[in-house]
Amino acid sequence: MTKLTDYTSYADAQAHANSAALWELFDGDRETLNIANECMTRHADGSGRAAVRIAHADGSDEILSFDQIASGAAQFAHWLDANGIAPGERIAFMLEPSLPFYVCLFGAMQTGAISVPLFTLFGPDALRLRVDDCKPSILITNAEKADMASQIDGLRVVVADQGLLDDIAQYPSTYQPNTKASDLAVFQYTSGTTRELPEAVKHTHKSIVTLMFAALYGTGIRPGDEYFCPSSPAWGHGLWHGTLAPLALGVTTGTFAGKFDATRLMQALQDFKITNMSAAATHYRLMKNAGGADQFQFFFNKLSFTGEPIDPATLEFIDRYFKVPACSMYGTTEIGVVLVNFPGAEDFERKPGSLGKPIPGLKLEVHRPDGTPTEPEEVGELMLWKRDHWETTKDRAKVDADGYLYHCGRADDVIISAGWTMSAVEIEHTMLKHDNVQEVGVIGVPDEKRGQVVKAFVIANREGSDEFVKELQDFTRERLAQHEFPRIVEFVSELPKTPAGKVHRKKLRDAEAAKAAKV
Incomplete structure (x- = not known):
């Protein structure tokens, strides 16, 4: 019988993608389902086939098999039962990709407990906020983070070391889950660009x-x-599209552990002969900035990216060295991915800069403030039809005459200066075309005369000067509009980033507001 995974064209996606066909890819049904079984146990056939390839920052590679992770996850599930963990309790883990990470992730879900992955670079305040919110029964982390985590009152901390693996090894290597499809499995915290504690x-x-x-x-x-x-x-992105989705289809996935290094990533892509990569826009940009791509051999036939649009210079780098179009996919942690460019579909035309079109079965529109749909090329707010009403994505967008959607920045990244409306994203992309600009973040700052003016924070490969500022200003206004350029330029050595790798404009705005308050 033909499955959805057998189809690759855009026409077939429109003709065959439906809920019934989707369920045929899984062992579970609408009543009984377990993520750990779908992603791991059913693929553990004793063959030792690779499930995860890990490229460590130190240059070493680690390959974990479906058999290895499945047996460890089952043992960890029994260990949780022995420790009195009941279904619905939260098990948090703050670990880099590793055998303990995957054992904990899938083992907790097998028991009906809820897995809560936490970013390894969280400091004590960020960790405490999330622990106070989800109230995990256990936090599993490495020895380096254990002391910090232990400062949180009432939190049981377990170190994920060989001792833990030895401890769970006494338990059986198979486990029978008993979860409903509707049972909670994962709490996922967003990157937190708009509030002190992002909602899980x-x-x-x-x-x-x-x-x-x-x-x-x-x-x-x-x-x-x-x-x-x-x-x-x-x-x-890393959990659902980098880990769970490929494993559920029995596809070997790869990931990065430790401090990110673009050259190390390119080495791994060559060594693992990667044919399909999905990454943040920043990952591609950092590979461009690192140089040396011509020293590696690449095997891509599909590429995708998320997080933010890719600037033209980075797209040129991808075309030159990877020789495959990078396909945007757009979504948020809250709503999931909703706009795609169908990588691998030879009959789908990709338009530069476009977010693509909705995934099969979804409806999106661009609306004016009064709720009416915009005309083609008119900028408005991107809305998703969900549960019989329109929900805002909090992003600005436009749609062209062919139904392709384009991102025009977050609603709070719009800069209005002397009545002119400008996009921080558009200004950033233009400035990144300058040969000396490596990274840039753009915000609006208060101005008595104009209400707001554009300020750009620039990482450059040459020394900042008044002459360089004017050069950047002229470069930008010549390519956009006479009013659309940074009136203020500040040269910096680094930019605040979200965990997803995007420029953290809210932190830039907050820092500017704090400086203004001191004046």
Whole structure:
């Protein structure tokens, strides 16, 4: 019988992608389902086939098999039972990709407990906020973070070392889960760009099924791919599109552990002969900035990216060295991926800069403030039809005459100066075309005369000067509009980033507000 994974064209996606066909990819049904079984246990056939390839920052590689992770996860599930952990309790873990990470992730879900992955670079305040919110029964982390975590009153901390693996080894290597499709499986914290404590998005076991449309048509993943996603599995893209989606299809996935290094990533892509990569826009930009891509051999036939649009200079780098179009996919942790460019579909035309079109079955529109749809090329707010009403994505967008959607920045990244409306993203992309600009973050800052003016924070490969500032200003206004350029330029050595790798404009705005308050 033909499955959705057998189809690769855009026409077939429109003709065959439906809920019934999606469920045929899984062992579970609408009543009984377990993510750990779908992603791991059912693929553990004793062959030793690779499940995860880990490129460590220190240059070493680690390959974990479905058999190895499945047996460890089952043992960990029995260990949780022996420790009195009941279904619905939260098990948090703050670990880099490793055998303990995957054992904990899938073992907790097998028991009906809820897995809560946490970013390894969280400091004490960020960790405490999330622990206070989700109230985990156990936090599993490495020895380096254990002392910090132990300062949180009432939190049981377990170190994920060889001792833990030896401890769980006494238990059986198989486990029979008993979860419903509607049971909670994962709490996923967003990257937190708008509030002190971002809300945990709560995913059920059934989420692995609803995710798969986005995986099939956003990353183009299919059995037979050699897949890689360098995003941290503590965040939505790295967990769902980098880990769970490929494993659910029995596809070997790859990931990065430790401090990110673009040259190390390119080495791994060559060594693992990766044919399909999904990454953040920043990962591609950092590979461009690192140089040396001509020293490696690449094997790509599908590429995708998320997080933010890719600037033209980085797209040129991808075309030159990877020789495969990079396909945007757009979504948020809260709503999932909703706009894709169908990697691998030869009959789908990709337009430069476009977010693509909705995944099969979804409806999106661009609306004016009064709720009416915009005309083609008119900028408005991107809305998703969900549960019989329109929900805002909090992003600005436009749609062209052919139905392709384009991102025009976050709603709070719009800069209005002397009545002119400008996009921080558009200004950033233009400035990145300058040969001496490596990274840039743009915000609006208060101005008595104009209300706001554009300020650009620039990382450059030459020394900052008044002459250089004027050069950047002229460069930008010549390519956009006479009013659309940074009136203030500050040269910096680094920019604040979200965990997903995007420029953290809110932190830039907050820092400017704090400086203004001191004046």
